[in-house]
Amino acid sequence: MARAADEIELRTDFSLLIDGELRTSEQHLDVVNPAYGAVFARCPAAGRAELDAAVTAARRAFKGWRKTSYAERAALVKKLSQALRDNQQELAELLTREQGKPLAQSVAEIDRGAAQSDGMVGIEIPVETLVENEKQHIELRYRPLGVVGIITPWNAPVNLALGPLVSALYTGNTVVLKPSPYTPLTTLKLGELMKQVFPAGVANVLAGGDELGRWMTEHPHIDKISFTGSVATGKKVLASAAATLKRVTLELGGNDPAIIMDDVDPKAIAKQVFFASFVNSGQVCMAIKRIYAHEKVYEALCTALVAEAEKAVVGDGLDPATELGPIQNKMQYEKLIGILEDTKRRGAKILTGGEVPKGRGYFLPPTLVTDVPEDSRLVREEQFGPIVPILKFTHVDDALERANDTRYGLSGSVWTSDVNRGAEIAAQLEVGTAWVNQHRATSAFVPFGGAKESGYGRQYSVLGLKGYMEPEVVSVAK
Ligand code: NAD
Numbered sequence: 001m002a003r004a005a006d007e008i009e010l011r012t013d014f015s016l017l018i019d020g021e022l023r024t025s026e027q028h029l030d031v032v033n034p035a036y037g038a039v040f041a042r043c044p045a046a047g048r049a050e051l052d053a054a055v056t057a058a059r060r061a062f063k064g065w066r067k068t069s070y071a072e073r074a075a076l077v078k079k080l081s082q083a084l085r086d087n088q089q090e091l092a093e094l095l096t097r098e099q100g101k102p103l104a105q106s107v108a109e110i111d112r113g114a115a116q117s118d119g120m121v122g123i124e125i126p127v128e129t130l131v132e133n134e135k136q137h138i139e140l141r142y143r144p145l146g147v148v149g150i151i152t153p154w155n156a157p158v159n160l161a162l163g164p165l166v167s168a169l170y171t172g173n174t175v176v177l178k179p180s181p182y183t184p185l186t187t188l189k190l191g192e193l194m195k196q197v198f199p200a201g202v203a204n205v206l207a208g209g210d211e212l213g214r215w216m217t218e219h220p221h222i223d224k225i226s227f228t229g230s231v232a233t234g235k236k237v238l239a240s241a242a243a244t245l246k247r248v249t250l251e252l253g254g255n256d257p258a259i260i261m262d263d264v265d266p267k268a269i270a271k272q273v274f275f276a277s278f279v280n281s282g283q284v285c286m287a288i289k290r291i292y293a294h295e296k297v298y299e300a301l302c303t304a305l306v307a308e309a310e311k312a313v314v315g316d317g318l319d320p321a322t323e324l325g326p327i328q329n330k331m332q333y334e335k336l337i338g339i340l341e342d343t344k345r346r347g348a349k350i351l352t353g354g355e356v357p358k359g360r361g362y363f364l365p366p367t368l369v370t371d372v373p374e375d376s377r378l379v380r381e382e383q384f385g386p387i388v389p390i391l392k393f394t395h396v397d398d399a400l401e402r403a404n405d406t407r408y409g410l411s412g413s414v415w416t417s418d419v420n421r422g423a424e425i426a427a428q429l430e431v432g433t434a435w436v437n438q439h440r441a442t443s444a445f446v447p448f449g450g451a452k453e454s455g456y457g458r459q460y461s462v463l464g465l466k467g468y469m470e471p472e473v474v475s476v477a478k
Pocket of ligand 1: 152154155160178180210231233234236237250254284285382449454
């Protein structure tokens with residue numbers, strides 16, 4: 001495994017952003033570099049006082065911000081995406097240190113976040129005329145909600161902050177943003193950039209633990225929560241937000257199936273299927289989590305995927321040779337080791353990988369598994385890591401039934417040389433997004449979100465933006 005030099009000094013150059021000021025606090029968070037399993041940075045952590053100060057600032061700033069035009073707000077968002085690009089390398093290195101992903105993928109995450117931000121602020125939300133005649137004029141307008149609390153997970157902290165952040169700001173809301181305690185640092189640096197761009201109080205960034213997230217969901221002066229994270233926490237967020245009837249968008253976990261039909265060339269698709277399963281070491285909400293392969297192509301697909309896995313270089317994300325970084329945190333690492341042990345106990349066949357390496361850091365090799373019972377943890381749960389089952393099917397109806405036999409419903413894909421048939425099969429997947437001959441393709445103009453327990457509401461596109469707004473009918477009798 002490739003390893004770069006040890007981390008030496010503790011980095012502490014981080015601040016909260018509250019009311020346009022960079023602030024410290026009494027509590028702090030220690031942040032671990034998962035490639036070493038060792039603390040490399042410390043940042044301030046917000047308590048209730050900091051949350052109240054941020055919410056008060058955001059409420060005050062809302063009065064002016066809501067009156068600005070879409071064009072003015074779009075111009076400031078574009079300034080932010082430019083600032084992200086100007087600071088991309090430094091931000092990407094920090095992101096890799098705290099999150100673990102290969103540097104090229106950190107660079108890509110920032111690129112993608114900036115591009116999607118620019119895309120979103122090109123979307124128009126016009127006033128809709130519903131009735132126009134001699135007697136009446138009825139129109140449907142959309143106005144901002146107020147203060148939006150944004151809570152993000154640890155797997156793609158920049159991109160998953162920018163989606164809701166830009167949606168909220170562009171539609172005229174102000175924001176309090178809280179990253180995961182495992183990966184707060186790049187988000188705090190995003191706060192420093194936002195300080196240069198937005199009026200004081202419009203965007204506030206608070207690092208903090210899980211309890212800070214809970215306080216946000218309970219806060220009487222936050223109007224909406226945009227939450228990205230696990231299903232279990234998503235349910236708590238929804239329950240807690242009910243007390244104040246906050247609006248809620250939930251982007252939750254998935255157990256995303258890929259159905260590989262009998263007419264594909266397994267060698268030709270292996271690279272793409274492998275990447276969609278193992279990118280960020282499988283720690284992607286919409287990564288392929290279960291591969292259903294037709295019996296005609298099953299053996300050849302297994303061989304081609306194993307070849308991809310055995311080529312992949314696992315190591316410290318700062319090493320340019322690395323293609324797969326570590327698991328982001330110890331808790332997730334131990335969960336994955338538990339799933340691996342359960343998979344072996346259930347008599348499954350490990351085609352490649354499957355051994356936990358000795359030494360520092362939370363590393364696991366890409367692991368492909370066959371002959372695994374459908375009711376095993378690996379098939380039923382969201383593994384969120386580099387262990388993927390390949391399951392055989394004979395009839396597509398059976399594959400669809402098994403693919404849909406889950407409470408999850410984020411995304412899925414169908415792989416076939418008959419694209420029309422592929423689209424018909426894809427439409428039968430019970431998911432928010434069903435792809436054909438691709439997986440993990442998203443855009444600022446296309447809604448993304450989960451069916452069933454994978455989510456509530458949508459992000460991106462005009463549909464997503466309207467989730468940050470209150471529809472209001474103005475009905476005029478002439
Ligand atoms: P998590 O649910 O443990 O934590 C997410 C965030 O919620 C963190 O900031 C955490 O501090 C906060 N939090 C914890 N308890 C809270 C509470 N009671 N109230 C409010 N906030 C609370 O999730 P995670 O482990 O950080 O992230 C991994 C999960 O996120 C996976 O399930 C993954 O699929 C999902 N995810 C979904 C999407 C999507 O777009 N659908 C994208 C990325 C990740």
